[in-house]
Amino acid sequence: MAQRILTGYRPTGKLHLGHLHGNLKRMIELQEQATCFFFIADWHALTTDYQDPSRLRAYTEDMVVDWLAAGLDADKAAIYRQSDLPEVAEFQLYLSMVTPLGWLERVPSFKEQQEQLKGREIATHGFLGYPVLQAADILIVRADGVPVGEDQLPHLELTREIVRRFNYLYGETFAEPQSLLSPSPRIPGTDGRKMSKSYGNHISLGDTPEDIHKKVGIMVTDPARRTRRDPGDPEKCSVYELHKIYTVDRLEEIGEKCRTAGWGCVECKRVLAERVADSLRDFRARRKELEKTPGIAWKVLEDGLRKVKPVAGEVLAEVRRRMGID
Ligand code: SF4
Incomplete structure (x- = not known):
């Protein structure tokens, strides 16, 4: 070590x-x-x-x-x-x-x-x-x-x-x-490329839940899902890549719903945005506190x-x- x-x-x-x-x-x-x-x-x-x-x-x-x-x-x-x-x-x-x-x-x-x-x-x-x-x-x-x-x-x-x-x-x-x-x-950033400030595709740790919902809302998904009824391939989707980190407990269900067109991308993104926003709640509170000094x-x-x-x-x-x- x-x-x-x-x-x-x-x-x-x-x-x-x-x-x-x-x-x-x-x-x-x-x-x-x-x-x-x-x-x-x-x-x-x-x-x-x-x-x-x-x-x-x-x-x-x-x-x-x-x-x-x-x-x-x-x-x-x-x-x-x-x-x-x-x-x-x-x-x-x-x-x-x-x-x-x-x-x-x-x-x-x-x-x-x-x-x-x-x-x-x-x-x-x-x-x-x-x-x-x-x-x-x-x-x-x-x-x-x-x-x-x-x-x-x-x-x-x-x-x-x-x-x-x-x-x-x-x-x-x-x-x-x-x-x-x-x-x-x-x-992945919102455009599917590696998340980077220079690409302008990032979700900041200090973003508000509203910001996060907006940014996740514009994330690129599997292009095969052109309409709500088209089945998708989660492995081709940036949103799913983030679900692998933030929604591990529901991963199988999310993959299945994507593949069978059991839900739409809007719903899938909403679940992700909630998880990301929740995970950053303590960070936001601590930052607010620090800003007082x-x-x-x-x-x-x-x-x-x-x-x-x-x-x-x-x-x-x-x-x-x-x-x-x-
Ligand atoms: S349902 Fe979810 S995993 Fe499937 S393409 Fe849409 S956003 Fe991606």
């Missing part, structure tokens, strides 16, 4: 169901078992969104409050903002000296993201180098476990390669961090910084020494 865990989120504002089932539930468990470092990756956000940073502060605040409402505990984990820890930037500079360009160019997400974000000018030094920044995030706290999804495995492998090279050049300094791969279900997010980030700063300072001092900069 890993002893030190690190994970970070780009500040994209309020959290949604994709975050909750993707990583957040895991973070809530891990904070009980290990020393955890959870950070807001605002420098990472700038690698793709540097042209419009106007919402960065607001998004950071929203995300921290959502984290707390979801169950992250600032007394148990160090919750901090990446840009408050300049040690990371200096460390990234040192790591960038030892990282061959070819390693960065072959990271699969480099080309994929360039494709996906075609409208933005991201052929930048910062964007190419963001896996090195990730390595600095991980190693600055000597994390030995990093919760990741399948798509992030190549990044962590790159961190391990950087560790091996650093250790080879300057002597044994870092252990190779391990991935904590969690089997997280695919969460203005500035609570910044206070939490300040406290978290106090915890991470000495750890980062010790690591950076050793790196400087090893690289002849002390």
Whole structure:
């Protein structure tokens, strides 16, 4: 079992169901078992969104409050903002000296993201180098476990390669961090694609029951069900994918009713929306409570910084020494 865990989120504002089932539930468990470092990756956000940073502060605040409402505990984990820890930037500079360009160019997400974000000018030094920044995030706290999804495995492998090279050049300094791969279900958005704020297809954790009913109401379903009388195939339906998480106790019945046209999609969606809204009732109440304390997010980030700063300072001092900069 890993002893030190690190994970970070780009500040994209309020959290949604994709975050909750993707990583957040895991973070809530891990904070009980290990020393955890959870950070807001605002420098990472700038690698793709540097042209419009106007919402960065607001998004950071929203995300921290959502984290707390979801169950992250600032007394148990160090919750901090990446840009408050300049040690990371200096460390990234040192790591960038030892990282061959070819390693960065072959990271699969480099080309994929360039494709996906075609409208933005991201052929930048910062964007190419963001896996090195990730390595600095991980190693600055000597994390030995990093919760990741399948798509992030190549990044962590790159961190391990950087560790091996650093250790080879300057002597044994870092252990190779391990991935904590969690089997997280695919969460479809309202349009059937993976739920993501950038697609505008998300259901936020803070959405009201009315919002949730509206959003579930427009979810794409099995196209074979053109009318109420057409039987459907639940395995081709995004609504059913969410029923698999929220309505497990009625799954067989729901599948049967779909296949036999025993009910319409409107009814099926209503059941789902009620379950989702119920599951988020406590979250909404806790968020409301937290909102009564203005500035609570910044206070939490300040406290978290106090915890991470000495750890980062010790690591950076050793790196400087090893690289002849002390
Ligand atoms: S009945 Fe339910 S599972 Fe079947 S297509 Fe409609 S929404 Fe999807």
